[in-house]
Amino acid sequence: MKKREGIRTKGIAIISVVCTLFWLFPYLYLISSSFKPGSEVVSIPAKFFPQVLSVENFSALFERLPVLTYIGNSFLTAVCSTVIAVILGSLAAYAIQRSGAKLAVFLVVLVLCLKMIPTSSIAVPIYELITDMGLYDTKIALIVVYAAINMPYVMWTMLSFYEGIPNTLDEAAYVDGASSLKTFTSVILPICMPGIATTSIFTLFLAWNDFLISLLLTSTNAKTFTVGLSEFLSAYSMDLGPMCAGALIFSLPVMILSVIAQRYIVQGMTAGAVKG
Amino acid sequence: MRLISRKTLIAFFLPGALFMGIFLIYPIFKMVFDSLFKFDISGTKEFVGLGNYIKAFTDTSFLQPLRNTLVYIVIAVVFELIFGTILALIFETNFKGNKVIRSLMLTPLMIAPLVAGLIWKLMLSAQFGIINQLLVNIGILENTNSILWLADEKWALLSCCFADIWLTTPFMMLMILAGLQGLDGSMLEAAKVDGASFLQQIFSVKMPNIKPVLLTALSIRIIDAARTFDIVWAMTQGGPNSSSELISVVIYKTLTRYNKVGYASAIAIIFIIALVAFTLVFMQSLWNPKKKNT
Numbered sequence: 001m002k003k004r005e006g007i008r009t010k011g012i013a014i015i016s017v018v019c020t021l022f023w024l025f026p027y028l029y030l031i032s033s034s035f036k037p038g039s040e041v042v043s044i045p046a047k048f049f050p051q052v053l054s055v056e057n058f059s060a061l062f063e064r065l066p067v068l069t070y071i072g073n074s075f076l077t078a079v080c081s082t083v084i085a086v087i088l089g090s091l092a093a094y095a096i097q098r099s100g101a102k103l104a105v106f107l108v109v110l111v112l113c114l115k116m117i118p119t120s121s122i123a124v125p126i127y128e129l130i131t132d133m134g135l136y137d138t139k140i141a142l143i144v145v146y147a148a149i150n151m152p153y154v155m156w157t158m159l160s161f162y163e164g165i166p167n168t169l170d171e172a173a174y175v176d177g178a179s180s181l182k183t184f185t186s187v188i189l190p191i192c193m194p195g196i197a198t199t200s201i202f203t204l205f206l207a208w209n210d211f212l213i214s215l216l217l218t219s220t221n222a223k224t225f226t227v228g229l230s231e232f233l234s235a236y237s238m239d240l241g242p243m244c245a246g247a248l249i250f251s252l253p254v255m256i257l258s259v260i261a262q263r264y265i266v267q268g269m270t271a272g273a274v275k276g
Numbered sequence: 277m278r279l280i281s282r283k284t285l286i287a288f289f290l291p292g293a294l295f296m297g298i299f300l301i302y303p304i305f306k307m308v309f310d311s312l313f314k315f316d317i318s319g320t321k322e323f324v325g326l327g328n329y330i331k332a333f334t335d336t337s338f339l340q341p342l343r344n345t346l347v348y349i350v351i352a353v354v355f356e357l358i359f360g361t362i363l364a365l366i367f368e369t370n371f372k373g374n375k376v377i378r379s380l381m382l383t384p385l386m387i388a389p390l391v392a393g394l395i396w397k398l399m400l401s402a403q404f405g406i407i408n409q410l411l412v413n414i415g416i417l418e419n420t421n422s423i424l425w426l427a428d429e430k431w432a433l434l435s436c437c438f439a440d441i442w443l444t445t446p447f448m449m450l451m452i453l454a455g456l457q458g459l460d461g462s463m464l465e466a467a468k469v470d471g472a473s474f475l476q477q478i479f480s481v482k483m484p485n486i487k488p489v490l491l492t493a494l495s496i497r498i499i500d501a502a503r504t505f506d507i508v509w510a511m512t513q514g515g516p517n518s519s520s521e522l523i524s525v526v527i528y529k530t531l532t533r534y535n536k537v538g539y540a541s542a543i544a545i546i547f548i549i550a551l552v553a554f555t556l557v558f559m560q561s562l563w564n565p566k567k568k569n570t
Contacts, residue, residue: 008369009369009370009371010371012366012369012371013369013371013372013373013374015366016366016367016371016374016377016378016381017377019363019366019381020377020380020381023381023384023442023445023446024380024381024383024384026384026392026395026396026399026442027383027384027387027395029395029398029399029406030395030398033398041404042403042404043404044403044404044420045404045409045412045420046404046405046406046408046409046420047406047409048406084295088291088292088295089292091288091289091291091292092288092289092290092291092292092293093292094288095284095285095286095288095289096289098285099285109556112555112559113552113555113556114296114300114301116499116548116551116552116555117300117304117548117551117552118502118503118505118523118524118544118547118548118551119503119505119524120503120505120523120524120525120527120528120544121307121524121527121544121545121547121548122299122300122303122304122307122544123528124527124528124531124532124537124540125302125303125304125306125307125310126299126303128306129298129299129302129303129306144295144299145299147295148295148296148298148299148300149299149300151292151295151296152296152300155292180281180284180288181284184288205386208388209386209387209388209389209390209391210388211388211389211390211505211506211509212505212506212509212528216532226388226390226391229390229391229394230390230509230510232394233394233397233510240398243394243398244398247391247394247395250388250391251386251387251388251391254386254387254388255383255386255387257386258379258382258383258385258386259379259380259383262375262379262382265382265385265386266382266450266454269447269450269451269454270450270451270454270489
């Protein structure tokens, strides 16, 4: 019985490795294409492995785009907007959850609905708003808009975390003379750290990967890397090599971070879905 | 007993509310307002009441993207469900290195949708795309130009689905896996003792009991699939001939290329209402049965 199960387990292990390799094929193809000489990327017939290893795609990429500027913009806007969204979002969610008011139920539903708004719908009114504020093509605009768009998600996740913390903890801190803010930062937050970590990572990814908002709100100064990459779309096939190199550079940090922060990502996605 | 003073509650709540009010709620109101007008190229407005909405429901300029979006959702979600379930069942077994391989399997989720679109655009290209080349090598296709994935009206929408399925199946897998891992083992043991076959174990024991998780995952995926923009923009930009145009894409094009602010606003509002209504209905049916059980 044990032997049969051992073989079965090994068999499944092999199947899973094959499936994963198969699934990662597009990404492996990207890596391989990035290291081909430019002309080989679009060779006819198409081949998987490079005949010759070359980094000319990377140097061409740096020639074509101000890579460091764009990546810097992506990074800065992602980090700043995440900080704002997580702080304000978790505070607001705390207020709603602990208020116990009837209004709270309505607000929770409202947050859920806000989460569902498609970016493409509100993108243009936001564009007009930002332009009227004189903030077109600034990093501030991106930071502020990303924070606003991702806040409902932060609130939604933190709401379910707060639900799991009994009010008695708040009471105990209050009785000890702590102010509401102190209660929040010293008692509640440490317990919610996993939630904070999860929402921070997701908000970071959402802002880093954003395309449409940046497309509409930036042109030269604050342009992020996603928009820079999209410019290769209308280019000739010669430029596909640098495009691959760029796509690789852009997605590699995210992939690495996601493997390291696996636990939080799994937690974030399944939170609220698997409720006891 | 009120623990926190009302003043503090408002102080905590207000900054976030302000952000969301300005950038999420105000744009919606503006769009509702704009949708009642007709804009022409020079920007002059003309009040048309519900005219834009009537036009949307009777004109192919909206009905086609609507149909495309529904087809897209169905194809993407069905396949993600099937693949996700198979993968979850595979990864359910505890073998050495399970966690490592699983974390590798989850990585496509984190890739920017735009990048996913770019990768698949490269792979599905007719002349130098590797997919057609592989299909020719296996013998399914005659030559690499037999199927023009991105340039043929028949295939463009499906091609975008490929990228979406690749990108988000890991999410389905993760959710279903989480649901399976939360199952009570004794149920399965009892079924095995009763002599349930492998398939029976899956369909009669496991599946029915992860229904809440499945439904939640489905609702999230349906909404996200409906909102797709980046992938389609990277791969086909809605072409050829609007065959792969989704609602998001048509809103964007109507606004930026044709400057029909009123019409686009109407479509956007219809879109939002549809998504919100769907969410509310889904949530309602999900939470009420749960409350009845407890």
